[in-house]
Amino acid sequence: MTEKKLYIPWAEKKKGLGHIVGEEKIAKAWDRNENLFFYYIMWLGTF
Amino acid sequence: MEKSAEELYNERLLRLKMAFNLQEPDRVPMFIAADSWVAHYSGFTIQDIAYDYNKLFTAHEKVIQDFDCDCVWSAAGIWPAAVFDAVGGTQFMSMAASASPETPYQFPDVSHMEAEEYPELIADPYAFIIEKILPRRCSELAEPFPRNALALAKGALAFGQYLDRLGAAYQRWVQVYGVPILIGGLAPAPFDILADHFRGIRETLIDIKRRPEQVKAACEAILPLAVRFATTSYGGPSRGFSPVFIPSDTAMFLRPVDFEQFFWPTLRGLVEALAEMGLNSYLFVEGNWDPYVEYLAELPKGKVLVHLENTDIERAKVAVGKTVCLAGNVPCSLLGYGTEDEVIAYAKNLIDKVAPGGGFILSSDKILITPTDAKPKNLLALTKFVKEYGVYKK
Numbered sequence: 317m318t319e320k321k322l323y324i325p326w327a328e329k330k331k332g333l334g335h336i337v338g339e340e341k342i343a344k345a346w347d348r349n350e351n352l353f354f355y356y357i358m359w360l361g362t363f
Numbered sequence: 364m365e366k367s368a369e370e371l372y373n374e375r376l377l378r379l380k381m382a383f384n385l386q387e388p389d390r391v392p393m394f395i396a397a398d399s400w401v402a403h404y405s406g407f408t409i410q411d412i413a414y415d416y417n418k419l420f421t422a423h424e425k426v427i428q429d430f431d432c433d434c435v436w437s438a439a440g441i442w443p444a445a446v447f448d449a450v451g452g453t454q455f456m457s458m459a460a461s462a463s464p465e466t467p468y469q470f471p472d473v474s475h476m477e478a479e480e481y482p483e484l485i486a487d488p489y490a491f492i493i494e495k496i497l498p499r500r501c502s503e504l505a506e507p508f509p510r511n512a513l514a515l516a517k518g519a520l521a522f523g524q525y526l527d528r529l530g531a532a533y534q535r536w537v538q539v540y541g542v543p544i545l546i547g548g549l550a551p552a553p554f555d556i557l558a559d560h561f562r563g564i565r566e567t568l569i570d571i572k573r574r575p576e577q578v579k580a581a582c583e584a585i586l587p588l589a590v591r592f593a594t595t596s597y598g599g600p601s602r603g604f605s606p607v608f609i610p611s612d613t614a615m616f617l618r619p620v621d622f623e624q625f626f627w628p629t630l631r632g633l634v635e636a637l638a639e640m641g642l643n644s645y646l647f648v649e650g651n652w653d654p655y656v657e658y659l660a661e662l663p664k665g666k667v668l669v670h671l672e673n674t675d676i677e678r679a680k681v682a683v684g685k686t687v688c689l690a691g692n693v694p695c696s697l698l699g700y701g702t703e704d705e706v707i708a709y710a711k712n713l714i715d716k717v718a719p720g721g722g723f724i725l726s727s728d729k730i731l732i733t734p735t736d737a738k739p740k741n742l743l744a745l746t747k748f749v750k751e752y753g754v755y756k757k
Binding site: 361 | 442446450452454487489490492493496497500501518519522523551556559560588591592594595596
């Protein structure tokens with residue numbers, strides 16, 4: 317599988333950003349939004 | 364003294380959980396799989412409840428109040444029309460484009476994918492959905508940038524608003540009426556995603572003859588997306604019970620040998636993956652699954668609810684009743700056109716034959732969509748009868 321970068325988990329996003337203050341909160345919010353967007357795309361694709 | 368909402372909630376949840384876990388609860392649990400039927404029952408049109416969330420939740424709330432069931436099936440069966448309008452949805456012909464505000468969603472069998480595109484789908488199914496399927500299903504997403512991006516954003520806003528309202532309604536129903544919400548998440552079977560939404564049913568049935576390996580590979584590629592669809596759509600207050608809804612509608616078109624090769628492996632894979640994550644599954648198996656019932660015995664024990672439509676439920680009880688909880692299957696034809704006595708006679712036989720030993724939840728055989736799917740007086744007679752006759756004698 318050759319995946320394009322259409323889903324970007326926080327672990328991927330944070331690369332190269334250096335030190336991040338409050339990363340846990342940012343990571344949670346980022347991934348929640350990625351998940352919600354994935355749900356939206358799948359919903360559009362199958363409804 | 365009347366029970367509090369919390370007491371009712373705990374009582375109903377325990378009843379459902381015990382049935383789900385293949386045990387005998389205090390009595391047979393039951394639910395009404397009420398979809399757009401709630402609109403007509405509450406004096407609205409389907410268009411009303413698809414566009415106005417207040418009316419959608421008011422309609423469901425009236426059904427909750429009038430029919431004493433053990434859970435709400437789901438209020439998410441009425442899809443938010445504003446999202447479809449924003450993205451120019453064409454797959455489901457909504458009431459806005461149909462002849463009457465009373466018309467339910469219609470589903471034309473359309474192919475959004477060429478046979479030559481299987482390798483692309485298999486290589487990266489998520490990218491394929493975004494780049495190929497969505498612009499073909501949604502006219503606004505086929506427009507040049509920035510109109511397509513704005514349409515996707517407008518749809519996302521409408522979708523987020525809908526989810527917020529849905530979550531709030533569920534919370535209210537739990538707190539005020541003490542009713543658990545049955546469906547906790549969503550993920551169609553991988554073969555159904557391919558056949559219903561990408562390639563088309565007719566074309567897929569041809570593909571399994573002409574390019575069988577690509578169909579199998581496509582289902583396997585879609586499987587991880589289906590698992591993630593289930594987990595990202597999962598919500599609700601009763602995690603640990605509320606199962607992921609897995610509608611399965613194209614299996615009935617397959618020969619058993621094709622079912623075994625093309626449909627079953629990734630459906631089983633989906634259920635097993637969810638079970639490993641601690642999530643239950645709710646297979647809504649449309650049509651007649653008599654030729655495939657035995658396969659259900661391969662599923663994780665006590666983790667799956669199987670809602671049967673035209674399948675012989677008595678035979679299913681014998682074949683897989685020690686592995687999966689069965690739900691069903693009072694015919695909508697009887698609920699809609701029969702008498703109260705006929706409904707009760709059917710329910711009595713169902714309870715006599717399928718309830719012993721537990722692992723059974725009584726419901727209609729189909730989702731209630733149109734007014735003729737059930738007379739309210741028949742549903743009232745049914746709920747009253749199940750509460751009286753469905754008691755397990757210890």
